[in-house]
Amino acid sequence: MQRWVLHCDLDAFFAAVEQRDRPELRGRPVIVGGDPGSRGVVATCSYEARAFGVRSAMPLAQARRLCPHAVFLPVRRERYAEVSRQVMAILARESPVVEPVSIDEAYLEVAGDGVAAARRLREAVRREVGLAMTVGVGPNRLVAKMACQMAKPDGLLAVPPEGVQAWLAPQPVEALPGLGPATAQRLRRAGIATLGQLAAADPLVLQRLLKGRAAELQARARGWDPRPVGVPAPTRSLSEERTFGRDRQPAAVLPVLAELCEELGTRLRQHGYRATQVTLKVRYADFTTITRSRALPRPICADGELFAVARELLARHVPADRWLRLVGVAAAGLVHRDDPQQLSLWPGDTRSLRLAEAVDRVRRRFGRRALGLAARWLPGGEGEAAPRGGGPDRTAGRATPTADRRRAGPAAAGAGAGGGRPWTRS
Ligand code: TTP
Ligand code: MG
Numbered sequence: 001m002q003r004w005v006l007h008c009d010l011d012a013f014f015a016a017v018e019q020r021d022r023p024e025l026r027g028r029p030v031i032v033g034g035d036p037g038s039r040g041v042v043a044t045c046s047y048e049a050r051a052f053g054v055r056s057a058m059p060l061a062q063a064r065r066l067c068p069h070a071v072f073l074p075v076r077r078e079r080y081a082e083v084s085r086q087v088m089a090i091l092a093r094e095s096p097v098v099e100p101v102s103i104d105e106a107y108l109e110v111a112g113d114g115v116a117a118a119r120r121l122r123e124a125v126r127r128e129v130g131l132a133m134t135v136g137v138g139p140n141r142l143v144a145k146m147a148c149q150m151a152k153p154d155g156l157l158a159v160p161p162e163g164v165q166a167w168l169a170p171q172p173v174e175a176l177p178g179l180g181p182a183t184a185q186r187l188r189r190a191g192i193a194t195l196g197q198l199a200a201a202d203p204l205v206l207q208r209l210l211k212g213r214a215a216e217l218q219a220r221a222r223g224w225d226p227r228p229v230g231v232p233a234p235t236r237s238l239s240e241e242r243t244f245g246r247d248r249q250p251a252a253v254l255p256v257l258a259e260l261c262e263e264l265g266t267r268l269r270q271h272g273y274r275a276t277q278v279t280l281k282v283r284y285a286d287f288t289t290i291t292r293s294r295a296l297p298r299p300i301c302a303d304g305e306l307f308a309v310a311r312e313l314l315a316r317h318v319p320a321d322r323w324l325r326l327v328g329v330a331a332a333g334l335v336h337r338d339d340p341q342q343l344s345l346w347p348g349d350t351r352s353l354r355l356a357e358a359v360d361r362v363r364r365r366f367g368r369r370a371l372g373l374a375a376r377w378l379p380g381g382e383g384e385a386a387p388r389g390g391g392p393d394r395t396a397g398r399a400t401p402t403a404d405r406r407r408a409g410p411a412a413a414g415a416g417a418g419g420g421r422p423w424t425r426s
Pocket of ligand 2 (some may be wrong): 009010011012013104
């Protein structure tokens with residue numbers, strides 16, 4: 001019996017939940033992300049707002065310029081998570097092989113009539129949850145996902161195995177998931193603009209253009225995808241970031257960075273992960289964004305250790321006099337505690353893990369603020385003084401002397417956290 005892969009993705013998810021919960025918003029441009037006067041970004045928007053050019057990840061201020069009459073709403077994550085669970089439960093009724101890939105998206109494998117299954121699912125989600133869900137049906141994940149993309153919004157598109165190549169051929173190279181804009185540009189400059197041209201290209205030419213990815217991308221352009229459904233892709237990274245209400249200079253960013261490292265460390269430990277790479281993300285006032293990473297000699301998950309790396313990256317790569325609008329930190333190269341083969345490669349880090357878990361226990365009992373790095377980095381806190389006492393996060397205070405020197409000086413004044421108090425060294 002033919003096996004089909006279905007890619008299910010809810011339309012304008014957060015905005016659709018808001019329109020469902022508040023009928024007066026239906027048919028109107030709705031933008032979810034927060035106050036348009038704030039400096040956040042659009043999480044998503046209804047298709048009515050998309051008609052004006054509003055998109056996910058766009059600054060809210062820009063969204064307001066494009067669509068001033070839109071309704072701007074805050075993000076109600078708990079609510080969306082609840083609706084997401086309802087939808088995933090419906091999908092699970094259709095097939096035992098369901099792989100959720102994000103809050104509003106999942107792959108399913110079904111035997112028999114894939115189109116009938118897709119119709120049933122769309123109908124059930126509309127009737128029971130009141131939302132539109134687009135479904136792409138194909139012989140594998142890649143084709144199902146691309147079909148879903150093409151069928152949006154509120155559509156169903158099935159591509160049978162024998163039709164895959166002809167369907168893909170006229171599509172632009174940018175349509176292939178996993179092929180980024182830089183690679184697309186390289187291909188286009190070489191005269192390869194469509195997936196059909198990529199599929200038929202001389203492997204030697206592709207080797208020169210795409211290096212190690214040549215064979216894989218050419219195979220995908222022909223509709224090949226061997227990845228099974230039901231095995232969740234390993235979590236590649238976890239991240240936290242924050243946009244400031246007012247631009248800050250690097251010295252004034254430290255308390256926020258400490259807080260982000262606490263949040264990141266807590267999540268890593270909750271999920272049983274440790275990181276072998278830490279990445280710092282910074283967005284300058286002019287919106288240029290940079291990321292800088294460091295590979296670690298052993299996996300870490302303690303807040304203080306994450307902060308020490310993030311702080312060093314900030315000192316090394318971000319000039320002390322630049323103004324920043326966002327800072328973020330990511331943990332990548334994740335190793336799971338259930339993967340003893342991986343962990344045995346790095347013996348001897350059990351102490352930092354035990355300490356971090358002790359912090360979590362205290363926080364669970366007495367609240368997140370009971371023990372933390374961030375307080376020490378707030379103006380009036382312990383600041384950059386050497387850490388005192390026997391707290392588990394003692395390593396956090398250790399910083400390179402050069403970094404400390406770069407942070408000093410008048411450049412830091414006036415950009416402190418919390419109501420613009422100047423950052424002072426204590
Ligand atoms: P998507 O499925 O990418 O977007 P969408 O459901 O809003 O719209 P559509 O699928 O019809 O194109 O993401 C699902 C939700 O994830 C989205 O509703 C909001 C959230 N999200 C963000 O918070 N930030 C983002 O940058 C993106 C892309 C999505
Ligand atoms: Mg969606």
